[in-house]
Amino acid sequence: MCGIVGYVGSEQAGPILLDGLSKLEYRGYDSAGIAVRNDETGEFQIVKAKGRLHELYIKTDGGRTTKGTCGIGHTRWATHGEATEINAHPHYSDDKNVVGVHNGIIENYQELKEKLTRKGYSFYSETDTEVVIKLIDYYYKKYLGTPVDAINHTLVRIRGAYSLAVMFKEYPGEIYVARKDAPLVVGRADGASLCGSDVSPMLKFTRTVYYIDDLQLGKLTKDGVTFYNLDGDEIEIEPKTVNWDAEAVEKCGFEHFMMKEIHEQPKAITETLNAYIKDGVFDLSAAGIEDDKLKTYQRIYIVACGSAYHVGVAAKYVFEKMAHVPVEIDIASEFRYRDPILMKDSLFVVISQSGETADSLAALRLVKEKNIDTLAVVNVTGSSIAREADYVMYTYAGPEIAVATTKAYSCQLINMYLLSMAFARAKGLTSADELDKLIKALYALPGQINEIIGDKERIQWFASQFSTSQDIFFIGRGIDYAIGLEGSLKTKEISYIHSEAYAAGELKHGTISLIDKGTLVISVATQDALYEKTVSNIVEVKSRGAYLMGITNSGNYNIENTVDFVVYVPRTEQYFTTSLAIVPLQLLAYYISLARGLDVDKPRNLAKSVTVE
Numbered sequence: 001m002c003g004i005v006g007y008v009g010s011e012q013a014g015p016i017l018l019d020g021l022s023k024l025e026y027r028g029y030d031s032a033g034i035a036v037r038n039d040e041t042g043e044f045q046i047v048k049a050k051g052r053l054h055e056l057y058i059k060t061d062g063g064r065t066t067k068g069t070c071g072i073g074h075t076r077w078a079t080h081g082e083a084t085e086i087n088a089h090p091h092y093s094d095d096k097n098v099v100g101v102h103n104g105i106i107e108n109y110q111e112l113k114e115k116l117t118r119k120g121y122s123f124y125s126e127t128d129t130e131v132v133i134k135l136i137d138y139y140y141k142k143y144l145g146t147p148v149d150a151i152n153h154t155l156v157r158i159r160g161a162y163s164l165a166v167m168f169k170e171y172p173g174e175i176y177v178a179r180k181d182a183p184l185v186v187g188r189a190d191g192a193s194l195c196g197s198d199v200s201p202m203l204k205f206t207r208t209v210y211y212i213d214d215l216q217l218g219k220l221t222k223d224g225v226t227f228y229n230l231d232g233d234e235i236e237i238e239p240k241t242v243n244w245d246a247e248a249v250e251k252c253g254f255e256h257f258m259m260k261e262i263h264e265q266p267k268a269i270t271e272t273l274n275a276y277i278k279d280g281v282f283d284l285s286a287a288g289i290e291d292d293k294l295k296t297y298q299r300i301y302i303v304a305c306g307s308a309y310h311v312g313v314a315a316k317y318v319f320e321k322m323a324h325v326p327v328e329i330d331i332a333s334e335f336r337y338r339d340p341i342l343m344k345d346s347l348f349v350v351i352s353q354s355g356e357t358a359d360s361l362a363a364l365r366l367v368k369e370k371n372i373d374t375l376a377v378v379n380v381t382g383s384s385i386a387r388e389a390d391y392v393m394y395t396y397a398g399p400e401i402a403v404a405t406t407k408a409y410s411c412q413l414i415n416m417y418l419l420s421m422a423f424a425r426a427k428g429l430t431s432a433d434e435l436d437k438l439i440k441a442l443y444a445l446p447g448q449i450n451e452i453i454g455d456k457e458r459i460q461w462f463a464s465q466f467s468t469s470q471d472i473f474f475i476g477r478g479i480d481y482a483i484g485l486e487g488s489l490k491t492k493e494i495s496y497i498h499s500e501a502y503a504a505g506e507l508k509h510g511t512i513s514l515i516d517k518g519t520l521v522i523s524v525a526t527q528d529a530l531y532e533k534t535v536s537n538i539v540e541v542k543s544r545g546a547y548l549m550g551i552t553n554s555g556n557y558n559i560e561n562t563v564d565f566v567v568y569v570p571r572t573e574q575y576f577t578t579s580l581a582i583v584p585l586q587l588l589a590y591y592i593s594l595a596r597g598l599d600v601d602k603p604r605n606l607a608k609s610v611t612v613e
């Protein structure tokens with residue numbers, strides 16, 4: 001959702017802000033804007049545009065029409081008020097003394113707006129952000145204090161989730177940032193300081209970053225960064241080094257980030273495996289998890305959103321079969337409001353690429369209050385979920401830019417396999433030989449994924465035949481059902497074709513009535529034990545006129561008797577088939593979207609990081 005950037009240094013801020021915003025486009029937005037303080041006149045130049053960043057780029061000649069070395073920028077994903085130029089950020093106080101951008105939602109903005117109206121303020125937009133900026137201005141004038149005092153007074157009055165970057169006319173060369181439950185990172189480079197909703201806008205300048213905590217405040221100047229607590233006292237925050245490089249946020253010759261990220265999966269999986277497997281032995285101590293501790297857990301709760309939830313669905317099958325641990329899985333937005341009954345001797349696992357998804361974070365907090373151990377599977381270092389969970393098992397996917405996740409999903413699966421193997425080992429359910437076999441199978445996955453990607457033209461051809469479909473159904477049993485859920489989500493999010501995934505055995509209970517002549521049904525059948533059962537379901541839809549695409553393991557040639565188009569994936573251990581069978585489905589969704597001429601990386605209405613509930 002909304003993206004924030006800020007730069008103060010010796011270079012012209014405008015082009016840097018525009019470039020930074022382009023790195024945050026993936027978060028989802030519908031308007032954008034920048035504010036640069038003119039070094040000579042002290043006036044703020046605020047330029048906003050509705051629509052794509054390109055509009056702002058044209059309007060500002062790539063940021064060059066603004067003059068000054070200190071500025072902030074924003075991509076807005078509309079919540080309060082439509083996506084218009086007026087509602088776009090930055091917002092400013094009546095005298096343009098305070099200018100700021102905001103990500104998140106201020107829950108009590110109406111009440112604050114009324115208070116400010118009584119004090120003589122007027123409002124030009126429908127946003128909650130304008131209210132916050134004017135509240136800062138109000139306290140700044142009321143107490144005649146510093147920007148830190150004014151922002152701190154504001155922080156205690158506003159409720160909700162937010163990150164803010166603010167400039168004051170009377171404080172040239174300074175940017176102030178603060179956050180609560182929304183991401184904001186501060187970066188320090190040689191002769192410049194930066195801020196961003198994540199590190200990607202600052203990778204060209206620095207890898208030294210500071211993760212500020214809730215209700216902490218930062219002051220950025222050309223010469224350094226200073227942090228404060230809510231009392232206005234200076235505090236120390238340890239700098240961290242980010243190991244992502246600037247190339248990771250560029251397309252590097254690919255037409256889209258999604259295709260680049262599909263190709264990066266083998267490397268991302270290898271790096272994730274290498275983090276937990278040393279010299280052929282795997283141990284999760286990097287995540288602080290000991291086998292002795294795992295032995296004590298009687299059940300696992302897995303909670304997540306979107307694709308991360310689908311990882312959980314696949315993992316449930318793996319945990320129950322391999323480690324004999326009961327698993328309860330839920331969508332975070334449901335879990336948090338259903339008063340879940342949680343048993344003490346359990347492990348709660350939250351899965352999240354961004355580590356900032358509002359519902360997943362809220363679910364984690366709810367569980368922590370009940371004193372249940374929590375483990376986060378997260379991709380973004382220093383994110384809120386990573387910081388708040390008891391244990392963190394990072395995925396090493398690197399930055400993921402395309403809204404439709406591919407490589408982060410694949411790495412999340414790896415972490416869940418490893419966790420399940422650790423459970424099985426701790427409970428004495430698996431021999432050393434069996435574990436060796438599984439580790440070898442895990443290390444074979446990257447090469448096998450490359451094989452599947454090597455055949456992508458065939459999938460492209462198939463996608464071109466079905467790019468005008470009205471509906472696409474996915475069916476499968478067990479793990480294959482979990483694969484179908486993710487395949488279906490990939491398809492609908494970037495191709496805008498209606499799609500559903502069904503447990504194959506459930507078809508007869510209603511859905512089969514939707515199958516008509518030529519309806520595309522994609523059946524996933526990678527589980528040997530369920531293969532014949534799934535084939536029976538395929539036959540049922542086939543005889544109702546469906547056009548069948550099948551995904552199965554190499555060697556299951558008799559599927560050709562039933563389906564019209566087959567994609568064979570290399571054989572792996574039964575637990576790990578999701579990692580292979582998902583790849584043709586990622587490619588299929590990509591090529592359908594491409595054939596329909598859609599914006600593959602930035603599908604309409606979607607945001608990569610959903611920081612509001």
Ligand code: G6P
Pocket residue numbers: 305306307308309351352353354355356357360403404405606607608609610
């Ligand atoms: C959004 C993204 C999905 C993602 C989900 C959960 O909907 O578009 O790709 O799976 O959020 O995000 P998280 O960062 O928690 O994994």
